Amino acid sequence: MTVRSRKSPLIVHQEQPFNAEPPGDLLRQSFLTPQKHFFIRTHGSIPAVDPASYRLLITGLVQRKRELSLDELRSMSPARTVTATLECAGNRRDELMAVKPIRGEVPWKADVIGTAKWRGVPLRAVLQAVGVEADTRYVAFTSLDEAQFEGEKVHFGSAIALEKAFTPDVLLAYKMNDELLTPEHGSPLRIIVPGYIGARSVKWLREITLQEHPSTNPYQARDYKLFPPEISAQTVDWSRGKTIEDLVLNAVITTPQEGETVAAGPTRIQGYAIAGEGTPVERVELSVDEGKTWTTANIVERADPYSWCFWEVTVALATGDCQLLVRAWDTSKQTQPEDVRQLWNFKGYMNNAWHRVKIHVS
Amino acid sequence: MTVRSRKSPLIVHQEQPFNAEPPGDLLRQSFLTPQKHFFIRTHGSIPAVDPASYRLLITGLVQRKRELSLDELRSMSPARTVTATLECAGNRRDELMAVKPIRGEVPWKADVIGTAKWRGVPLRAVLQAVGVEADTRYVAFTSLDEAQFEGEKVHFGSAIALEKAFTPDVLLAYKMNDELLTPEHGSPLRIIVPGYIGARSVKWLREITLQEHPSTNPYQARDYKLFPPEISAQTVDWSRGKTIEDLVLNAVITTPQEGETVAAGPTRIQGYAIAGEGTPVERVELSVDEGKTWTTANIVERADPYSWCFWEVTVALATGDCQLLVRAWDTSKQTQPEDVRQLWNFKGYMNNAWHRVKIHVS
Numbered sequence: 001m002t003v004r005s006r007k008s009p010l011i012v013h014q015e016q017p018f019n020a021e022p023p024g025d026l027l028r029q030s031f032l033t034p035q036k037h038f039f040i041r042t043h044g045s046i047p048a049v050d051p052a053s054y055r056l057l058i059t060g061l062v063q064r065k066r067e068l069s070l071d072e073l074r075s076m077s078p079a080r081t082v083t084a085t086l087e088c089a090g091n092r093r094d095e096l097m098a099v100k101p102i103r104g105e106v107p108w109k110a111d112v113i114g115t116a117k118w119r120g121v122p123l124r125a126v127l128q129a130v131g132v133e134a135d136t137r138y139v140a141f142t143s144l145d146e147a148q149f150e151g152e153k154v155h156f157g158s159a160i161a162l163e164k165a166f167t168p169d170v171l172l173a174y175k176m177n178d179e180l181l182t183p184e185h186g187s188p189l190r191i192i193v194p195g196y197i198g199a200r201s202v203k204w205l206r207e208i209t210l211q212e213h214p215s216t217n218p219y220q221a222r223d224y225k226l227f228p229p230e231i232s233a234q235t236v237d238w239s240r241g242k243t244i245e246d247l248v249l250n251a252v253i254t255t256p257q258e259g260e261t262v263a264a265g266p267t268r269i270q271g272y273a274i275a276g277e278g279t280p281v282e283r284v285e286l287s288v289d290e291g292k293t294w295t296t297a298n299i300v301e302r303a304d305p306y307s308w309c310f311w312e313v314t315v316a317l318a319t320g321d322c323q324l325l326v327r328a329w330d331t332s333k334q335t336q337p338e339d340v341r342q343l344w345n346f347k348g349y350m351n352n353a354w355h356r357v358k359i360h361v362s
Numbered sequence: 363m364t365v366r367s368r369k370s371p372l373i374v375h376q377e378q379p380f381n382a383e384p385p386g387d388l389l390r391q392s393f394l395t396p397q398k399h400f401f402i403r404t405h406g407s408i409p410a411v412d413p414a415s416y417r418l419l420i421t422g423l424v425q426r427k428r429e430l431s432l433d434e435l436r437s438m439s440p441a442r443t444v445t446a447t448l449e450c451a452g453n454r455r456d457e458l459m460a461v462k463p464i465r466g467e468v469p470w471k472a473d474v475i476g477t478a479k480w481r482g483v484p485l486r487a488v489l490q491a492v493g494v495e496a497d498t499r500y501v502a503f504t505s506l507d508e509a510q511f512e513g514e515k516v517h518f519g520s521a522i523a524l525e526k527a528f529t530p531d532v533l534l535a536y537k538m539n540d541e542l543l544t545p546e547h548g549s550p551l552r553i554i555v556p557g558y559i560g561a562r563s564v565k566w567l568r569e570i571t572l573q574e575h576p577s578t579n580p581y582q583a584r585d586y587k588l589f590p591p592e593i594s595a596q597t598v599d600w601s602r603g604k605t606i607e608d609l610v611l612n613a614v615i616t617t618p619q620e621g622e623t624v625a626a627g628p629t630r631i632q633g634y635a636i637a638g639e640g641t642p643v644e645r646v647e648l649s650v651d652e653g654k655t656w657t658t659a660n661i662v663e664r665a666d667p668y669s670w671c672f673w674e675v676t677v678a679l680a681t682g683d684c685q686l687l688v689r690a691w692d693t694s695k696q697t698q699p700e701d702v703r704q705l706w707n708f709k710g711y712m713n714n715a716w717h718r719v720k721i722h723v724s
Contacts, residue, residue: 226695228658242644246694276694282604291704296590332608332638333588333712338700342653350695
């Protein structure tokens with residue numbers, strides 16, 4: 001059974017499975033993204049799960065196999081709250097698609113990203129309670145959803161390395177910004193893996209499996225891998241793709257939006273920026289002259305280490321057509337690549353070229 | 363007193379202070395760079411220190427102040443060996459200088475980098491032996507050299523955060539590739555801070571100071587900071603620069619060299635690549651058509667996590683002028699910026715734009 005709200009400000013890219021993102025200017029209105037404005041990425045059904053009868057299975061290389069109710073789970077450890085951004089690896093795919101077609105993927109704009117205050121039980125507390133066998137190297141997550149992968153019925157899933165699973169901020173989350181999770185966002189329980197691409201944070205969590213091998217779920221063993229630009233769907237050897245985990249340095253202009261008309265004179269430009277976990281955003285720069293000169297933006301809100309930051313800058317705009325460019329730098333002094341054409345890959349992942357927005361100044 | 367070898371294959375940029383780097387094709391001949399081919403970066407004199415009378419001072423927020431002979435130091439802990447690349451933050455500055463002049467800095471080419479197997483006493487063993495007071499937040503290093511900073515007599519120095527000082531691979535090193543350090547490379551003792559720019563690895567180490575505050579040494583408090591492109595020597599507020607610590611993703615073509623003539627047909631191109639400590643080089647790509655298409659190179663030797671890797675790739679070259687381009691990707695799927703003009707900063711640090719080498723094919 002599939003449920004979802006019919007009244008929503010989201011831009012719907014696909015109905016079945018349901019995939020939607022907010023408009024950028026709406027996204028930028030709140031540092032913590034409300035559930036109703038948070039992007040929805042699904043690969044199959046949106047299951048309607050009764051929290052009372054829900055059970056989480058813990059299987060594999062575990063000393064004590066368990067079937068836990070939500071109450072049992074919550075009694076295993078004090079709850080923990082973590083502010084973390086989730087971003088889809090396909091964020092900004094539409095720009096890659098404009099370079100060269102990408103087939104069978106959602107044409108995400110620059111807003112399949114959101115930040116929430118997640119509350120839940122730390123995964124490691126649960127792992128410690130059930131006992132991890134010595135051979136364990138990965139912790140796999142399987143969803144209650146029903147998806148089709150090349151005609152096969154599958155459940156969405158992922159796996160993370162045991163070291164990551166034992167970091168304190170990986171949560172079995174049941175709340176998002178002080179509200180219980182809605183069905184779209186994984187009710188009653190999802191995993192949250194801060195610092196990693198959204199695809200690892202499995203919703204409607206059915207099962208946690210401790211295992212020696214990496215994920216065999218097709219959504220990790222095959223999808224969400226980066227390939228060199230010369231590889232195509234025809235030539236691909238899936239096993240040679242490089243698994244995407246960490247979020248990458250990125251910056252996006254959310255206000256104004258592409259095609260908008262603004263008045264000449266001092267104009268406030270706003271957006272978000274994100275960086276990898278260990279290397280926070282250090283500087284954001286805006287150019288209105290194709291990168292000849294740059295103005296440093298103010299970072300007006302941030303919540304490191306797993307969260308985006310919000311930036312803004314006021315620049316003087318002269319009448320006519322104008323292209324805004326943004327780029328970020330992180331604390332390791334890394335900056336973003338310039339040209340989206342140089343980042344094309346046939347699955348359309350990880351576009352972090354300078355974001356460009358064309359506007360008209362009147 | 364200043365000593366240095368007069369017979370050397372190095373390219374000497376400056377005699378006083380002495381600054382020299384190897385030619386790139388020589389650098390690429392050996393994965394571990396011999397001392398005699400290792401770049402020499404100095405800011406003042408090259409002191410001639412008698413190892414027998416040498417004493418290392420340990421001062422500041424320390425429970426037991428000490429003056430240690432080399433033998434006493436070596437008796438404090440088993441020795442440790444670490445393979446680490448040192449790279450100057452000014453590597454590839456000459457390309458930035460070609461964009462816009464940079465005054466008062468060494469015009470380094472792409473070879474002020476080298477890798478050695480360092481042997482020494484772990485810094486943390488010494489810190490534990492002398493006892494670190496609770497207020498300590500930084501560990502400062504001061505050299506025996508004699509330098510001039512804007513007319514003032516100073517010693518070169520740096521400081522690292524206490525957490526970094528307590529990582530196991532920060533060494534008080536006395537050997538480089540199984541040889542005792544030569545005078546140029548810091549004899550009898552230098553600090554090696556793997557993963558950080560070379561400037562933190564102070565040579566001719568006179569004193570270790572435990573302190574609450576960051577470095578006040580001008581070579582750290584003012585130099586080795588990154589400023590936005592719009593800042594100049596005239597407009598700079600030194601306190602606003604961002605301290606450079608981590609090495610940044612970079613890739614360089616060492617063979618052939620700029621201006622060389624090679625025969626048409628399949629040609630082997632070689633070079634090195636380097637990445638930040640937590641995100642090793644994952645892929646190196648070469649283009650001979652201005653970035654329209656890329657060929658993935660083979661990584662032929664590596665020694666993560668602190669070391670460069672060596673790569674090579676054979677490409678077919680047609681007669682005429684040709685520009686080779688290289689770029690690397692790291693495991694976080696970050697790649698390098700394209701255009702050196704976009705990285706200009708008035709001190710000329712951290713150029714990691716695509717490296718370009720123009721050759722003639724006959």
